[in-house]
Amino acid sequence: MTRILDPPTFSDSPFFFDRRQLAQPQREVHHVQPHSNPVVAYYHPKGVGNYHYGERHPMRPQRLELTNQLVLGYGLDKAMTMHNPRRATDEELANFHDSDYIAFLKRVTPKSAQSLTEEEQKYNVGDDCPVFFDVFAFCQQYTGASLAAARKLTSGSADIAINWSGGLHHAKKGEASGFCYVNDIVLAILELLRYHARILYIDIDIHHGDGVQEAFYSSNRVLTVSFHKYSADFFPGTGNLSEIGSDLGKYFSLNVPLQDGIDDESYISLFKAVMEPTINTFRPSSIVLQCGADSLGCDRIGSFNLSIAAHGECVRFIKSFNLPLLVLGGGGYRQSSVARCWAYETGVLAGVTLPDDVPDNQYYEFYGPDYKLHPPLTGQIQNLNSKQSLENIRVVIREKLRYLNGAPSVQMQEIPPDLYGFLQSEDRSTEETKEEMGAQGLEIRD
Numbered sequence: 099m100t101r102i103l104d105p106p107t108f109s110d111s112p113f114f115f116d117r118r119q120l121a122q123p124q125r126e127v128h129h130v131q132p133h134s135n136p137v138v139a140y141y142h143p144k145g146v147g148n149y150h151y152g153e154r155h156p157m158r159p160q161r162l163e164l165t166n167q168l169v170l171g172y173g174l175d176k177a178m179t180m181h182n183p184r185r186a187t188d189e190e191l192a193n194f195h196d197s198d199y200i201a202f203l204k205r206v207t208p209k210s211a212q213s214l215t216e217e218e219q220k221y222n223v224g225d226d227c228p229v230f231f232d233v234f235a236f237c238q239q240y241t242g243a244s245l246a247a248a249r250k251l252t253s254g255s256a257d258i259a260i261n262w263s264g265g266l267h268h269a270k271k272g273e274a275s276g277f278c279y280v281n282d283i284v285l286a287i288l289e290l291l292r293y294h295a296r297i298l299y300i301d302i303d304i305h306h307g308d309g310v311q312e313a314f315y316s317s318n319r320v321l322t323v324s325f326h327k328y329s330a331d332f333f334p335g336t337g338n339l340s341e342i343g344s345d346l347g348k349y350f351s352l353n354v355p356l357q358d359g360i361d362d363e364s365y366i367s368l369f370k371a372v373m374e375p376t377i378n379t380f381r382p383s384s385i386v387l388q389c390g391a392d393s394l395g396c397d398r399i400g401s402f403n404l405s406i407a408a409h410g411e412c413v414r415f416i417k418s419f420n421l422p423l424l425v426l427g428g429g430g431y432r433q434s435s436v437a438r439c440w441a442y443e444t445g446v447l448a449g450v451t452l453p454d455d456v457p458d459n460q461y462y463e464f465y466g467p468d469y470k471l472h473p474p475l476t477g478q479i480q481n482l483n484s485k486q487s488l489e490n491i492r493v494v495i496r497e498k499l500r501y502l503n504g505a506p507s508v509q510m511q512e513i514p515p516d517l518y519g520f521l522q523s524e525d526r527s528t529e530e531t532k533e534e535m536g537a538q539g540l541e542i543r544d
C-alpha cells in the first residue's frame with residue numbers, strides 16, 4: 099500500500115505561518131472508518147490529580163481523579179481502550195514553546211520562585227499561574243496524554259481519543275497564562291498536522307481559547323472556533339467577533355462572544371448553527387474539541403447557565419460528523435460538576451447511556467445530596483443574551499464562512515522509506531510505534 103503524509107514538524111514550526119498557497123493535494127488520507135461504532139481510546143496519566151495549585155486557587159487537579167473514578171464506576175473502561183501515557187519530553191514541548199521557557203519551568207521550584215522578580219514577570223508565573231511543587235511534571239503528564247491521544251488518531255487505531263487532563267488553551271509560546279503553562283492543544287494539533295490536511299479546533303470553555311487561536315492565527319490549515327463570555331473585565335479579554343485571523347489565516351479564526359446567563363436552548367441552537375456550516379465549508383480531516391466545564395451553570399468562575407446535558411449535546415453533535423476526534427478537558431471549577439460532565443461526555447463518545455444514579459466510587463460523598471448524574475440546575479443567572487444579539491452573531495459568522503471559499507489544498511509527500519527509524523526517532527513508545535506501523539500497513543520488525 100502506498101502511503102502519503104506531511105513532512106514532520108520541527109520546532110521552527112512551519113505550520114504557524116503558511117508561507118505559500120499550497121498546490122492541489124495529490125490525495126487525501128482517510129485513516130478512519132465512519133464510526134457508527136467508534137473505537138474510543140481514553141488517556142488518564144496516573145497521579146495527574148495529585149498536583150496542587152494552592153489552597154486559595156480555583157484550579158483543582160483533583161477533579162481529574164473524581165472524573166476518572168466516575169468513569170470507572172460506570173464501567174466505561176469496558177467500552178474503551180484505557181491508557182496511562184508517558185510524560186512529554188523536553189523536545190516534544192519545544193515543538194511549540196521557547197526552550198528558555200521550558201528550561202525555566204523545569205528548574206523553578208516554589209522555594210526558588212520566592213526570590214524571582216524579573217523571570218516571574220517574563221514567564222508570567224504568580225497568582226493565576228503559581229509555581230507549585232512539581233509543576234513541570236504536571237505539564238509533562240497532561241501534555242504527554244494529549245500527544246499520545248493525537249498519535250492514536252493518526253495511527254488510525256482509534257476514532258476518538260479522550261484526555262480530560264488536557265485542554266490548557268491559554269498557554270503561550272514563551273509564557274504561562276490563565277492557569278495554563280504548556281499548551282498541550284497546540285502541540286497535539288501540530289502532531290495531527292503531520293498527517294491531516296486540515297484541523298478544526300472547537301472550544302466550549304467559557305474563556306476565549308486565545309493561546310490556540312494565536313498559535314494558528316496565520317494558518318489556513320487550522321480553523322479555530324471559540325464560544326466564550328466576552329467582556330472587558332472577563333479573562334482574557336480577547337475573542338471579539340472581529341478577530342478573524344491574518345494573512346493566509348484570514349477567516350480561519352471564528353469567535354462567538356456571549357454574555358452572562360446563556361441557557362441550554364440558545365447555546366445549543368447557536369452552536370449547531372455555527373458548527374454545521376463551518377464543518378461543511380472547511381471540511382476538516384480531524385477535529386479537536388476542548389470541553390472546558392466552566393461553561394456549566396453554578397461554576398465558581400463561569401456565569402453561564404448550561405446543564406450537563408446541553409454541554410454533552412455539543413459533544414454528541416460534533417461526534418455525529420464521524421471524523422477523527424480528539425476530546426480534551428479545560429477549565430471547570432466545581433469539582434463534582436466537572437466530573438459529572440466529563441463522565442457523561444465519555445459515555446456519549448463511547449455510545450453508552452449512563453444511569454442517573456451515581457455509582458459507588460471513592461469520591462461518592464462529593465455527589466450529595468442527590469447523588470445523581472444530572473442534578474437539577476439551581477441558581478440560574480439572568481440571561482443577558484438577547485434573541486437579536488444571538489441572531490446577529492449567527493448572521494455575521496455565516497457571512498465570514500462565505501469567505502472561506504472552499505478548503506485549502508495541502509501538498510502531500512511520499513512516506514519516508516525508513517518509517518520505522520523515523521517514528522522511533524520521534525521518541526515514541528514501542529507500543530505507539532507498532533500501532534502506527536500496523537496502521538500504515540507496514541512490516542513490524544522486532
Ligand code: V1D
Pocket residue numbers: 154155156225226265266267268276277278303305332333390392399427428429430
Ligand atoms: F479567583 C482566583 C483566585 C486565585 C487565583 C486566581 C483566580 C482567578 C479567577 N479568574 N483568576 C482568574 C483569571 N485571571 C484574571 C486575572 C486578573 N488579571 C489582571 C488577570 O482575571 C484567569 C482565569 C483562567 C481561566 C482558565 C480556563 O478556565 O480557561 C482554563 N482552561 O483550561 C484550563 C483552565
Ligand code: CA
Pocket residue numbers: 301302303304305306307324325326
Ligand atoms: Ca471558549
